Amino acid sequence: MIYPINHDQQVLQQPARPATSADRQLAEALVVTLTAHQDHCIGMAANMIGFPVSIIAVSLGPVNVAMLNPRLVKKAHPYQTKEGCLSLTGTRSTTRFERITVAYQDLTGAQQELELTGLAAQAVQHECDHLRGILI
Secondary structure (H helix, E strand, O other), rough: OOOOOEEEEEEEOOOOOOOHHHHHHHHHHHHHHHHOOOOOOOEEEEHHHHHOOOOOEEEEEEEEEEEEEEEEEEEEHHHHEEOOOOOOEEEEEEEEEEEEEEEEOOOOOOOOOOOEEEHHHHHHHHHHHHHOOOOO
């Protein structure tokens, strides 16, 4: 199911609750919704579609990946950049890290760890901010 994008800043600023195995369908719907917006979006957090649950979906090349309960475990090489957001208008300045390691659960519940750089790392950081209720 493709969900509409949430623009309500009060909802977007609510910290997400941890995801459980019962949230797998939500994670799959988030990936489908990201795919529907892929021409202008590379990442989404569940609160962007109205669900304050700790799930993000990120485009990693040809594959869209759902990450449940993602957390950054390593960050290196900070830099300043400007970002846009599907839920907000315009762009804003923010600090990101060029290289990150993100730990998360996949759709089967297995623990995963992924090292990312560049735009993929930036997207994961942006979406993890959403989960904490932080808007750029």
